[in-house]
Amino acid sequence: MTRVVFLLVPGVHLLDLAGPAQVFSSAADLVGGYSLEYVGDSESVPSHQGVPLGATTELPELDVRDLVFVPGWRSPKIAGTGPLSARALAWLKQHHAGGGTVASVCAGADVLGRAGLLDGRRCTTHHELQDELERRYPHARVVRDVLFVEDDRVVTSAGIASGIDLALNLVAARHGPATAAAIARTMVVYARRNGDDQQASVLLRHRSHVNETVHRIQDVIESRLTDRLSLAELAVAAGCSERTVTRLFGKATGMTPLRYQQALRVERAEHLIGQGATVETAARNVGFEDARMLRRLRSR
Template sequence: MQRRVLIVVFPGFQLLDMAGPADVFATADLLVSGGGYRVEVAAVGGGAVPAGNGVTVTASALADVAGPIDTLLVAGGLSVPERLADRELVAHIAGLAGGARRVASVCNGAFLLAEAGLLDHRRVTTHWLAAGELDARYECVEVDADPLYIEDGNVWTSAGVLSGVDLALALVARDHGHALARDVARGLVVYLHRPGGQSQFSTPMRALTPRSEPLRELQAYIDANPAADLSVPALAARAGMSERHFSRVFTEQTGLSPGRYVERSRAEAARRLLEVTGHPLDRVARESGLGTPETLYRVFRRYWRISPGDHRRRFRSKEK
């Protein structure tokens, strides 16, 4: 029997908040013989609903939704602040949630869940730009701006936009196992199921994107090869520049010195390894380019004020 997924949208919603999860569930349905998913989209009044980017989708009317719902998912979008005053929309979300096995939101769709009273006394996340406002507006909601997604009881919330794909993959993994979630991720050519505890913030987000194409390629090389020789002489040679000129241009265009960028990139690689593998710390240190467990520990304490072991215990993916 197919699991029914109802995605709630509204004028001005973020298209990727709907399309990303919808494609995850639809791909899973293709890979599962029986017991997959059926995705529906609904809005107040139904009909043509414009997304924030101008693309229009056709939705059924929320008032006409009948029968059991497996997963109720609420999209976000720049128009969410004005939608909070839409009593009909909020009432439909609250009513449908009561009959759903689980409830989820993408990005600032969490505000609509909170407005419907569905997040009281729960730990939740949302887009990091909106986390402060969510925390201030709803005193009974515990907001954590860092994770990609959070599960609290039967309520799942996720961070900004494309983290909705990570959330949907996690739901597929919960329903059908991690092997299927990995197959769906491969089919969609996306990251293989990032754990929810992984931070919204990644090394590339902490540095500027260089204007120079060779430096952009070099930045990508650093992030993809943390255990390589990433010394200034090696990087300068790879970029075809003198060491002095390379250091100056890289720092000017990224806002970080080459050494600091490499250290952050390696720290991020170590964090991923701790979250998705069971490798001992000495292997994590080697494969992330940090060299020794002592350096791994020192870098973790510097950036995240937590030991590598504590981080693994807190954020390790349950699929391993």
């Protein structure tokens, strides 16, 4: 039996906790052999969303098969947040020293840092906290804009939903990718992402503007990803001229509509390849006539 122990910090984000917990709960249903436990410095731990969480203050004795997760908490800045006792930090460090695996989601990386587990290791956290984590732990090697990083049984993730990706990866390492994929399907997860995937998708990176005309154009491109779209068609959908489409789209996103469609296609193709598709099959499925264009775009 593998115990997955969640170390709860006041102000914990519910999804930082619930995502990995659901993965291992589903693993227990599918393959068995997992139990979930929740520990903290007090028996009632407030979440940032207002739901009080029950925990035990007794820190269990663990073996090398067990996992300890530290979910993140609300933290525009890390300093002065996430209070945790020296006793809990020593317990966390002892588990790793004994051969166990420790993991964090978002600001939870700071707890691993306080326990001395980030020094000399690669790690990551939410993109808004990376600079501060680097300043607080100058001997750590902070990897930017990735979903999760594993280094010598210290596993850190970007935050919020990336905790699901991290947990699925740990399940895949223990039980194989088919089991992880089955759990992802059970959870209705759209895609099981790799650790080096960027924290923000192409869609999210170019949807932060406020131009409604460009949003309408993007809606058309995304809904017809595999189609050849002319500027004339996009202009009709946007209710403006072709020249205006090009000007507004470039100003809002920094690229042309064609480049945006290509970027979406490449990202989707990368996902298909990661799921086992050949480059040729992935290229056809996302709208390229053959794999040559996909290879050229990937090489960029």
